[in-house]
Amino acid sequence: MIDNIKPKEATSIINSLIGGVVPKIGVQHITVGRSEEINAVVAALEDVKNGHSMVKFWIGDFGSGKSFMLHLLNTVALKQKFVVANADFTPDNRLYSNDGKGVALYSAIMDNVSIQTKPEGGALPTLLEKWIEQIVTKTAEENKISLTDIRNEQYLNLIQNNIMKTINEITDVGGFDFGMVVMKYYEGYIKDDEQLRRNALKWLKGEYRTKTEAKQDLGVREVINDLNYYDMLKNFCKLFVSMGYSGFMVNLDEAINLYKISTSVMREKNYEKILTIYNDCFQGKVANLFFNFAGTKEVLENERRGLFSYNALKSRLLTNKFETAEIRDFAQPVIRLMPLDHNEIFVLLKKLKAIFDYNYKTEISINDNEINQFMEELFNKPGASEFLTPREVIRDFLNILNIIRQNPAVDKNKLFGELEISDERPNEVSLDSIEEL
Incomplete structure (x- = not known):
């Protein structure tokens, strides 16, 4: 079921997913239900190769696969001969600051520069x-x-x-x-x-x-700082293209940390920087540059703290009014990630079982019916529809495989019966009550 997977990829996939994070390499082996999004990205990459620039916002609920999507973009872009870099927004990494947090984001980006022969960064x-x-x-x-x-x-x-x-x-x-x-x-x-x-x-x-x-x-007069780091990113983009690369893709995750900035002035300055990048890319002021941002619906739509609180961004990021759940528009800047359906999760778990067996050189005795039984137990629990995320489903499944691997005589039905649902979402709503400084 899994073709051409490398041992290093298998280990990365299993260890990362058990730890609740997205693996840096090998995500293409566990991709299900995102073919339309990938096709849209491949088309966008073709435009960027031809000298255009692009900004995309990947919006979804907590655990819906935003980080996974960014890692998948990496894999696709590296194959298309792009230079790719990833970084997370944190309380200390921002787009705009006057105390080193902007250049800290730049340093994180440059630390994680990847090419096809060095997909894990440090290139x-x-x-x-x-x-x-x-x-x-x-x-x-x-x-x-x-x-x-x-x-x-x-x-x-x-x-x-x-x-x-x-x-x-x-x-x-x-x-x-x-x-x-x-x-x-x-x-x-x-x-x-x-x-x-x-x-x-x-x-x-x-x-x-x-x-x-x-x-x-x-012997130089200047340093890269909060004010000029974006110019330096653009310089690197030109340098990479002059070397024969297709372009430079920068993926920025955890946009919730911009939303959490307590002072409205500083938050607006960060949103203004997003607007600058957006305008530069879509007005043709830069070439061969592709920015991706990932955040929750709240980060995008909250009128008080989110991107929609900045009117110039709101007017640009409103969803195509003709789009529905069935009729999607993947060409617009904002792409909403729909949750995986049960069939897609079943396929994903089957893939993970195969990778798990390959990684541990074993053959865990769980058949398709038992995978369905595991899913039924989990999805029928109280609170499943509200709180259950793919992340939690995957982690529970791999944890059960680990128990069976080390304790072959264990009763699987008993393990399935002990499954519990917990709300892993961060408390974003309460942020509205933070006093503006």
Whole structure:
């Protein structure tokens, strides 16, 4: 039932889902009921490849599969030769701030940069070295110098000049310092100076806090900060495209943490930043950039704290009035994730059983009828219709498989009878009562 799954993917899927989180790799093996959404994303990626930019908002109830959808987007985009990065909004990671929380989000994004050969993140050094190699090869060809000789220190200035020339061609804001730092990275690369390379990488990831420290280590005048990090993301997008990648996809989850910002002024500033990104993408001010945001219905529609509290966003994010539950519009910016139906959950559990057996090199004795029995027990519990999420169904199922694996003589009916429903949703409604500061 599961084709071409790697052992590493199987382990990631089982361990992550038991822990209640989405696996970083292998999500394509457990995808059910999202074919229309995936087809829409593939079409959108084609547009972004052709120079357009895009913003999508993935909206669904707690546990409905928003994070899963973002990880699925990753997998699809990586196959289409996109550079992809993920980050979560947290109380310390925001789009706008004046105390380091904006650049903290940027650092999280850059830490998680992925390419197809490094799907778990940490691909920024690989990309830099690949780009530098392209410059080195081009410089060697133009100057008729062998690829071996061009790496000698005597040609360092020649390479650095070409690095700066190329950076100036593709960047708008902050290009000089960006180019200087990449030159320093190359210098460390040629001179085998690991500290210099680390310092350059630290600057590019937004981890320098003072200009003094950056000037001392790298000789540059600026650092990446709350005000300019978005320009740097756009510079990286151009750099990746110049290397031959299709574009840059940035996925931002847990938008509830913007909704939770207690001061209305700061919350509005964050929503204003979303509006800037939205306008840049849809008005053609940037190319090959794809932003995805994930949040609950409350995050979108709450008129007091949600995105709809900011009128300029509300007018852009209203749902197509002709859409119904049966007739969907996946081309609009907001895509609402419908819950999986019982048939789709059954297929998902069968897939998980196969992956579980593959991972543990075992054959758990649970047949289709018993999977149906498990589902009936769970979905008929009081509160199931209101509180039960796919996350909880999956975790309960895998926990039962683990018990049977380690205790083969256990009574399955007894395990099914002990299933309980709990409300795992965060208390978002009570946030309305938070006093505005």
